[in-house]
Amino acid sequence: MKLLVTFSRRKGYEPIIAKAVKETGVLIRVDRAHIDSSGGEVLIDVPEESCRIVSEKMGSLGAVVKVLEHPVVRDENECVDCGACVSVCPREVFAFDGEWRLVMAVEKCVLCGKCIEACPHDALSQQVPG
Amino acid sequence: MEKSIELINNRIREGNARVVTAEEMPAIVAELGEEGALAEVDVVTTGTFGAMCSTGAFLNFGHSDPPIRMSQVFLNDVEAYGGIAAVDAYLGATQQSTTRGMEYGGAHVLEDFVAGKRVELRALSRGTDCYPRRELTTELILEDLNQAIMVNPRNAYQRYNAATNTTDRTLLTYMGMLLPDCGNVTYSGAGVLSPLSNDPSFHVIGSGVTIFLAGAPGMIIGEGTQHSPGKGFGTLMVTADMKEMSQDYLRAATMTGYGVTMYIGVGVPLPVIDLEVVRSTAVTDADIRVKVIDYGIPTRDRPALREVSYADLKKGEVEIRGEMVKTSSLSSFRKARQVARELKRWVETGKMPLALPTRRIDARKLVRPMRETARVPRVQDIMDRNVPSVSDGEAIQEAAKKLLRGDTNHLVVLDREGKLAGIITTYDVSKAIARPGRAKQVRDIMTTKVITANPDEHVDIAARKLEQYNVSALPVVGQGNQVLGMLTAIDLGKLFGGRWLK
Secondary structure (H helix, E strand, O other), X not given: OEEEEEEEHHHOOOOHHHHHHHHHOOOOEEEEEEEOOOEEEEEEEOOHHHXXXXXXXXXXXXXXXXXXXXXXXXXXXXXXXXXXXXXXXXXXXXXXXXXXXXXXXXXXXXOXXXXXXXXXXXXXXXXXXX | OOOOHHHHHHHXXXXXXXXXXXXXXXXXXXXXXXXXXXXHOOEEEOOEEEEOOOOEEEEEOOOOOOOEOOOEEEEOOEEEEEEEOOOEEXXXXXXXEOOOEEXXXXXXXXXXXXXXXXXXXXXXXXXXXOOOEOXXXXXXXXXXXXXXXXXXXXXXXXXXOEEEOOOOOOEEEOOEEEOOOOOOEEEOOOHHHOOHHHOOOXXXXXXXXXXXXXXXXXXXXXXXXXXXXXXXXXOEEEEEEHHHOOHHHEEEEEEOOOEEEEEEEEEOEEEOOOHHHHHHHOOOHHHOEEEEEEOOOOOOOOOEEEEEEHHHHHOOEEEEOOEEEEEEEOOOHHHHHHHHHHHHHHHHOOOOOOOOOOEOOOOOOOOOOOOOOOOOOEHHHHOEOOOOEEEOOOEHHHHHHHHHHHOOOEEEEEOOOOEEEEEEEHHHHHHHHHOOOOOOEHHHHOEOOOOOEOOOOEHHHHHHHHHHOOOOEEEEEOOOOEEEEEEEHHHHHOOHHHHHHO
């Protein structure tokens, strides 16, 4: 399950991820991270059953945690199944089925955004976590 | 044995014609043999659905009151060519909006019309005695137009070379996003279903032949522009009435960083009149070969890295320089199938009678490059041949002196063999002196990843490098990486007023 963790550095330099791993014992995979002097946005992958405990732990450490159920969304009316997205994706999210329809494995998505940029039909977008 | 077109059309009328798609044909020929397939199959339908930039439509708006002779025509802020009579215009698919840029263009206007949406027409004129009106704004739907006739100068490319990129940065091209270091391969075309790949000798494809164009019954006008069948790159000029088109087969698109284009579905029904048609429609993806071209080289004749077949490309991976690289199709094979199947239904139900060419298309023609009569400025024409340099082992203070003496902001750094090792700027030197640290020699502060130019390179290409990499100078290097000169923005200024000619 993908979680988008955002935190600000105003609350000090808590090692949020390290603490969450240590205290929950859940192995967290970091898919993508952007951290600078003022704060950070980190995309992590955790087993579904540990989602709640990790979220709560990170929340208690001052981070905002959002579950990303559909990291990348396809507008079926716009998509023509061309496949421009297939080879630009670093995680093999996109593939064709036997009928040359585009199929997506969104759970592999790391939100790099390349497919959204590459889609000639403006059919892909990133889910804005609410 | 041969079959006449009348016989085939009779079978269609009687409802017992055997119509198959080009995808089904190879197996039928393999099973029944060529003679058997000729006896069995009457029509083979083809189809393709992909980006076809060379698309557009002639539009007639009807006369306003008072009348206007439009000289400038805008549709949803996309300019159409108004240099044809008073209220006619040609709207090209790739023309970009004057207000929305790349995200909206001629293709989107055409799609909006087909979708039944309102489109704003704005026209300007200088006014004449017979056409006094100077300005006009109105909203139109497709129904309001007298004619909206799509005439596409170049559609249905026989096949198209695949693309990759050997440079270290992402390229945004009409072949889609090309990742650095051959990170992917993109291709276009329906392969086995491609209309012209199923009749490369233009035996039954020619002027007057009925076709499927964007959901409408249409016709082949003749050879397309850039038609080059002698090397397997034939094209078609086609037409159909936009009022009969469907959004299912006509989709505006934007290739990021490149521009607007139109995705169009085109299908040609091929009457199986003789063995030649049987043989050419038995073509498979494995038979249709294309080159993988390096779009990292910005010249007309880009180098090819290897040759592959559509069968290889469709597998999803091809080997490039010893590594497996993922492929992306830019055209839709699912849609191409949909075109071929819809066309099959049209033929079976008698909606589209078959016709033979009324005028043949040359199957041997070759496209020629442009004849350029003006001499094109090259980097060597304007570069500065006096290049101050330092060696990588010299002290930073020495470099500072040379910068002062040379009245320049850049010094090329040479290694022991006199080859380019790096570059340093006044900024690098100032920084090293202002913050004294461990850096003592030129090699400690130089940039080693130098963006360079070739002496033969067109100046526009060098100018684009300066802009893209945000650098102010390009060392010009020869074959063995020896420095021949330096090109700066100041040198580019020489181009104004034609001073480079002297």
